[in-house]
Amino acid sequence: MADRALTDLTLAEARDGLSAKAFSAVELIEAHLDAMAAARGLNAYVAETPERARAGAEEADRRIAAGEARALEGVPLAIKDLFCTEGVATTAASRILDGFTPPYESTVTRNLWEAGALMLGKTNMDEFAMGSSNTTSHFGPVENPWRRQGDNRPLVPGGSSGGSAAAVAARLCPAATGTDTGGSIRQPASFCGVVGLKPTYGRCSRWGIVAFASSLDQAGPITRTVRDAGLLLTHMAGFDAKDSTSVDRAVPDFEAAVKRPVDGLKVGIPKEYRVDGMDPEIEALWSRGVDYLKDAGMEPVEISLPHTSYALPVYYILAPAEASSNLARYDGVRFGHRAAAADDLLDMYEATRSEGFGAEVRRRVMIGTYVLSAGYYDAYYLKAQKVRTLIARDFSTAFEKVDVILTPTAPGAAFAIGEKEDDPISMYLNDVFTVPASLAGLPGVSVPAGLDGDGLPLGLQLIAKPFDEETMIAAASAIETRAGFDGSPAAQGREGA
């Protein structure tokens, strides 16, 4: 490891190097803090927490020296700014949470700190996780560390976990947490050439994560290798009585799942994902993915998920409806922003919310309010819930025949900042391949599988049965091994900002 920069180490390598005393936790943290300072132009972090990281690293070195190291002792992580962190401002990239410092810690981050991990800072994101480009953030857009060959225009990192994905790709942290409601871990992972895993709904506690759409929100890891995604997930997941939808079942060693054999497994190829006007490069990538899995001994099987095309409209009823309810709490009374000089209480509510929410959040809260309003509830909300049932049934039927499902992660590579901003629906279409699994509550992972003609990374998605992340991780590892993806924007001849 001596010839490699500390910021190039994977999470597992960092853990092993610390354990072998090849370097200290303080050295590892300093290397990352230096990289973060040099790449502030990417806007990947909304807050850096160097004092806390340094103090934690000193304690980690002491524990390692004393033989008291925990599973993730001294490894640095970036945390999406949707996770409440005790004593560290948490904004959801929204003005309306201006000044909010949580007096409590989210369960997922508490699990990570109790395993010995250290926080480098909080990462940028789309406001309230509503977006697919990280351009709706109150703190401004994040730049993808990748650029098209021969084109210097800054590209979006995807969203909503865009800061986390960009930070992992740019070597500003070995791994980061993300959250995924309709694709917010997987799509930015695809755009940034990293691994992004959304576990089964109920696997990670939602307690202390700023709520967007509660029946869909799940936390998960963003990393540079499949093995690291398994490692981080192992320490994020677990039963939590404080989340009524948390599932009480044992957390396997997901890191070990990369070594599971996959030969003889069946991989479903859903014909409905071969959408009209599909980018030929995406289609070619998908075919290569099938070949990789065949080479690993898996058998491709064509499957049908007949209600696929209805997933996006279902999502854009249910997610805004849940958001309009969840975001009712932002009233300027108990925390966050309050508009100045209001005449009365109603005036204060309305002024606070119009100042505090950005355009996309206002739009979705209003759509959600409308579909839940008297006279429209049955036509929109109830209808969407029923079609959601059909989408989930499609998957259940398919999983009677196959072990995992392979699809592209996104319909294309990263686009330029400012593109697709005119029409909300064209932005929503980014999530066409990720939303169905979210609606069904299924685990999904995006693994980098190649570069497009412009030299930009593209990801493939694997979807598995509920709580069978291990098979999904094993198959993702088979793709990763065969794709030989370099995974470094630095290989393009540029690094950071």
Add this chain to the structure above:
Amino acid sequence: MSLDKATVARIAALARIRVPEEDLDGLAEELSNILGWIEQLNAVDTADVPPMSQASEQKLRWRADEVTDGGIPEKVLANAPAAKDGYFTVPKVIE
């Protein structure tokens, strides 16, 4: 479904979001486009299909009805934009 300005103003009032008069037309068009796109769901036959409200099939857990937290008024009020004497304060509601 095409929304008119008055409907958008009503939704905004329900959502407690102030929308300036000059923004109503643009918002009506945007929201109408989104709702028009959503209405493709009408093509799906959902007779006898139960609604799905949660992604997992598990039943909600019960617990004893007892106090598990509290006694931390300083923490509860620490983030309040305005607080006084252990209470949140708001603009005057009753004249």
